[in-house]
Amino acid sequence: MRIHFKTSYEHDIRLFPDWWSFFVYATLIVIAVALPWLMDDFFLGEVTNVLIWAIAGLGLMLLTGQTGQASLGHAAFLALGCYSCIIFMEQGWPFLIAFPAAGILTGVVGTIIAIPAIRLHGIYLAIATIALSILADDIIVLMEPITDGVSGKFAPMITIFGIEIERWTTPDRFYWLVLAVTILCTLAYRNLLRSPLGRAMAAVRDSEVSATAMGVHIARTKAAAFGISCAITGLAGALMGFYAGAFNNETFSIVISITLLMMIVIGGLGSIHGAFFGAVVVAFLPQFLSMTKDLIGGGSVAIPGLETGVFGMILILFILFEPMGIYGRWMKIRIWFELFPFARKDMFKRQKSYLKTERLR
Amino acid sequence: MEVVQLLVSGLANGCVYGLIALGFVLIYKATEQVNFAQGDFMMLGAFVCLGLTNAHYVGLPFWVAAPLSIAIMAVLGYLLDFFVLRHLFGQSQTAVVILTIALGFVIRFVAGVIWSHEPQTLESPLAIGDFNIGGVVLGMADIAVIVVTVLLTYFLYQFFQRTKLGLAMQAASQNQMAAYFMGIPVKRVQGMIWGLSGAVAAVAGILFASKGAIDPNAGLLGIKAFAAAVIGGFGSLPGALMGGLIVGVIEPFASRYFPAGYSQIAPYTLLLFVLVFRPHGLFSQVRIKKV
Structure with missing residues (x-):
C-alpha cells in the first residue's frame, strides 16, 4: 500500500503522483512505440x-x-x-x-x-x-x-x-x-x-x-x-x-x-482512462461478435442491428450495475487490494437523492 | 385547394408526432426522466398490433388486436420501469437519457429479429381509402389519426388535472420526498406512468402503421417527435401536441415550396431557433434559477 504524503500544493498537482506510476506509464509508452514490431x-x-x-x-x-x-x-x-x-x-x-x-x-x-x-x-x-x-x-x-x-x-x-x-x-x-x-x-x-x-x-x-x-x-x-x-x-x-x-x-x-x-x-465518465477503455470496447466489439458467430457456427449470415443491439445491452448493464464504467470497476478492485483486508462494502455506496423539479406546474 | 391538401396531410403526420411527443411529456411530467426510446416504443406497438392482426402471423380481427396490443405495451412499459428504470433512482438525468437510447437500439434489434427488416403494412380497417370533399382528397386514416389524437390529448389533460392518480403523478414529479410524506407510493406511480406512456405509444404506432408501411427503423421518427416536444415545451401536454402539429405542417410545406435539400432541415432549424430564443420551449414552465 502506497501512501502519498502531500507536503505542498505542488505535490497535489504533480503530473504523476509518484515514481511508480511514472514507471508504469513510461513502460506503457515504450510498448506502444514498439508495437509495429510485435503485431501484424x-x-x-x-x-x-x-x-x-x-x-x-x-x-x-x-x-x-x-x-x-x-x-x-x-x-x-x-x-x-x-x-x-x-x-x-x-x-x-x-x-x-x-x-x-x-x-x-x-x-x-x-x-x-x-x-x-x-x-x-x-x-x-x-x-x-x-x-x-x-x-x-x-x-x-x-x-x-x-x-x-x-x-x-x-x-x-x-x-x-x-x-x-x-x-x-x-x-x-x-x-x-x-x-x-x-x-x-x-x-x-x-x-x-x-x-x-x-x-x-x-x-x-x-x-x-x-x-x-x-x-x-x-x-x-x-x-x-x-x-x-x-x-x-x-x-x-x-x-x-x-x-x-x-x-x-x-x-x-x-x-x-x-x-x-x-x-x-x-469506459467511465470523468476519467482519461475511461476514454481509452471505452474505445477498446467500441473498436473490438465488431471483431469479437464476428468471431463468436464463427464459433457458434452462424457462418457469414449478417444480422442487421446486431452490433448496436449488443452494444446497447452492454451499456444498459453498465448503467444499472456499474455507473462508473470500466474505470470505476477497476478503481474499486484496486482499492480493495490496496486496503486489504480493510475494504468495506459500503465504501462505494451512492448517496440517495430525491428529485425536486424546477417547473412551476 | 393545394394548401388545404398539404395542411390536412401535414396535420395527420403532425398528430403522430404529437402522440409520440405526448409519450415523452407524460414520462417527463411525472418522473423528470426523458425516454429517448419512445419512438422505438411506437414502432414496437405498431409491430405488436401488426403481428396480431396480419393474416400470416396470428390473424386476429383488428378491433380485438388493437386493444390487446395497447394493453401489451402498457404492461411492457410498467415492467420496464419495474426491472430497469427503478434501479436508476437517484442517478442523473443524463444516465437515463443514455440508458433509453441504448434501450432503443435493443428494441430495434429485437423487432428486426422477430418481424424482419422488410417494410410491412398493417391490414387495418382504417386504411379503407380516400374520399373527396370539394376537390380536397382526404384519407380515412388521416382523419382517424386527427380525431383519436384530439380525444386522447383531451382525456389525458383531464386525467392530470382532475383525477386523484393524475394529481399524485404531478406531486411525485415536483417533489419526491414530499410526495412520500403525503402517502403517495411514488415508485408505483412512476411505474404506472411508464405503462400509460407505453399505451400512448401503442396508439401512435397503430395509427402510424395505418397510414403506411413500417419497418424497425421507423423508431427514428422519435427524434422528430422529440423536436416537436421541445418546440412545444417539455412538461406541457397541449404544448407537445402543438409542437407535433407545427413540425408536421412545416414538413409538407417546406418540401413543396423550398428547393430540394433544404426541406428536410426545416424542422431542425426551427428547433434550434426555438432553443436559442426560448430555451425552454414555446410553452415554458421553468423559472430562471437564481443564486
Whole structure:
C-alpha cells in the first residue's frame, strides 16, 4: 500500500503522483512505440482505430465527463475536422499546418455554437446537439461544390518532411502518427485538469450554483470547454478520415455521435482512462461478435442491428450495475487490494437523492 | 385547394408526432426522466398490433388486436420501469437519457429479429381509402389519426388535472420526498406512468402503421417527435401536441415550396431557433434559477 504524503500544493498537482506510476506509464509508452514490431498489420490497424476513437472520446470526455454537458452531436465536429483538414490539404497546405488548422477551426466553430448552447441544460442541450448532428449531414450535401456531397472525398497522402504516410501502404508510420497525436492530446487533457480552467469545469459539473458562488464564470467556462472539446474531436475526425480513406456525408452520422457518448459512459465518465477503455470496447466489439458467430457456427449470415443491439445491452448493464464504467470497476478492485483486508462494502455506496423539479406546474 | 391538401396531410403526420411527443411529456411530467426510446416504443406497438392482426402471423380481427396490443405495451412499459428504470433512482438525468437510447437500439434489434427488416403494412380497417370533399382528397386514416389524437390529448389533460392518480403523478414529479410524506407510493406511480406512456405509444404506432408501411427503423421518427416536444415545451401536454402539429405542417410545406435539400432541415432549424430564443420551449414552465 502506497501512501502519498502531500507536503505542498505542488505535490497535489504533480503530473504523476509518484515514481511508480511514472514507471508504469513510461513502460506503457515504450510498448506502444514498439508495437509495429510485435503485431501484424491487421491488428496494428485495429489498434490505430482504438487510438483514434480514444482521441475522439477524450474530446467528448472533456465536455461530458469534466464539464457535465452531455452532447449528442459530436459527429458534426468529427465531420468538420475531417473535411476541413482534407480541404486544406487539397489547397496545397502541408499536413503539419493543415492538421492543427483543422483542429483550431473546429474549436472556433464549437465555441461559436456554444454561445447559444450554454443557456441550455440537460435534455435541452442533448436535443439541440442531436439537431446539430442531423443538420451536419444535410449541410454537407448542400455544400456540394466544396464537400463533393454524396459522392464523397478521398484522403490524400500525408507527407511530413518528405516521409510519406498512408494507412494501407505504411500502416506502421500511420500508427506512430496517431500515437503521437494521442499522447499529445492526453498530456494536454491531463495538464488542463491541473489548471484553474480544469478545476472550474469540474466545479460547473458538480454544481452550477456553488461554482457561481466560488466566482467561476459559468458561461465562459462552458464555452471554453466546448471549444477545447471540439478542437480535440476535430483532430480525431481528421485522423478518422485518413483511416477510412474515403468518406461522405453519411460517414459521420448521428449513430457515431451516440456511439461516442455511449463509449465514454462504458469506459467511465470523468476519467482519461475511461476514454481509452471505452474505445477498446467500441473498436473490438465488431471483431469479437464476428468471431463468436464463427464459433457458434452462424457462418457469414449478417444480422442487421446486431452490433448496436449488443452494444446497447452492454451499456444498459453498465448503467444499472456499474455507473462508473470500466474505470470505476477497476478503481474499486484496486482499492480493495490496496486496503486489504480493510475494504468495506459500503465504501462505494451512492448517496440517495430525491428529485425536486424546477417547473412551476 | 393545394394548401388545404398539404395542411390536412401535414396535420395527420403532425398528430403522430404529437402522440409520440405526448409519450415523452407524460414520462417527463411525472418522473423528470426523458425516454429517448419512445419512438422505438411506437414502432414496437405498431409491430405488436401488426403481428396480431396480419393474416400470416396470428390473424386476429383488428378491433380485438388493437386493444390487446395497447394493453401489451402498457404492461411492457410498467415492467420496464419495474426491472430497469427503478434501479436508476437517484442517478442523473443524463444516465437515463443514455440508458433509453441504448434501450432503443435493443428494441430495434429485437423487432428486426422477430418481424424482419422488410417494410410491412398493417391490414387495418382504417386504411379503407380516400374520399373527396370539394376537390380536397382526404384519407380515412388521416382523419382517424386527427380525431383519436384530439380525444386522447383531451382525456389525458383531464386525467392530470382532475383525477386523484393524475394529481399524485404531478406531486411525485415536483417533489419526491414530499410526495412520500403525503402517502403517495411514488415508485408505483412512476411505474404506472411508464405503462400509460407505453399505451400512448401503442396508439401512435397503430395509427402510424395505418397510414403506411413500417419497418424497425421507423423508431427514428422519435427524434422528430422529440423536436416537436421541445418546440412545444417539455412538461406541457397541449404544448407537445402543438409542437407535433407545427413540425408536421412545416414538413409538407417546406418540401413543396423550398428547393430540394433544404426541406428536410426545416424542422431542425426551427428547433434550434426555438432553443436559442426560448430555451425552454414555446410553452415554458421553468423559472430562471437564481443564486
